[in-house]
Amino acid sequence: MEIQPSQFTNSSTAPEIAIALLEIRYANTKNKNTVKILNKIINEVNLTDKEIDEILIENNENNKVFTEKILKIIEKYKDDTTSTIARIIGKHCNRESIQNVKKRREIRRKITLNLLKKENILSKTKNEQRICLILDNYSVHKSAFIKEIALYLNITLIYILPYSPHLNPIEQIWRQMKREIKRYYLESKEFLKELTIKTYNKSILGTKVYDKWFETFIPKVW
Incomplete structure (x- = not known):
């Protein structure tokens, strides 16, 4: 099946590649109802940075819980050097930061998969002609997340040697x-x-x- 142009991203992160796969499926789907659902999913997964910030803030630990964890860290490592305690607290702060890249990507991954499951997209795309997509061996292309997205969209991923x-x-x-x-x-x-x-x-x-x-x-x- 001929792949029609889609709005590919310049980014090579897993969430952005997933959106590219959605757009490929959208551009090569005949059933009008399925097209509408795919368009809806694409719009919902294309979250702005502000929307991601709001989700992370809502899911982050409250101040009381965060403070208690910091105090426990200080108590646990009280016999260590100040630099060691600072490093450990810094790591914990980074994990909770809304700027944490891994957390932001994980939010996008979860939202994408949840939408595909919610819309039962697999039952709809299986009636569409299968797409074969040629990819290189970039690690993200072969990730479990991308393979799962491709499965939902009836896209077969072909990896060159x-x-x-x-x-x-x-x-x-x-x-x-x-x-x-x-x-x-x-x-x-x-x-x-x-x-x-x-x-x-x-x-x-x-x-x-x-x-x-x-x-x-x-x-x-x-």
Whole structure:
């Protein structure tokens, strides 16, 4: 199935990649009701930083509990150096901070999975044509969270072998594009942007580099 363009993020974190998968499924779904549900999910998981702050503040320990834990730490490590106590208290403060990156990503992961379960999206996407998505071996691509999201969305993830860019058909497109673009004098960023889009479209429409790859790999997972 041809993958239609989606609003890919510049970030490579698991929550952002999950949104990209949702957008791919959304762009390649025929059932109008399922499209509406996917659109709703995408809007709800695209939380602003302020909304994440509010969720974390609501879930954080109250001042009394936090203070009690700090006092227990001081008592427990009273025979250690001041720097040791400060380091341990600092770690605890960092865990509770609303700026903690791991906590912020975990909130996004939980919200995404909860919405998919709440909307029973698996029962809806299984009736859609399956999507095969080619990925490299970046650790986030192979995480349990991303694999679970893909399962819900009826997307099969295909991982190319490590250090084997020749197995990725897009690499052949990049090669063709570079060969074409280097012939031009790049007078501005705008010119380069327009030329890149034009060259990409020309390469995609005018090449068959993916045919052999498709015949070799897709039947094994389809």
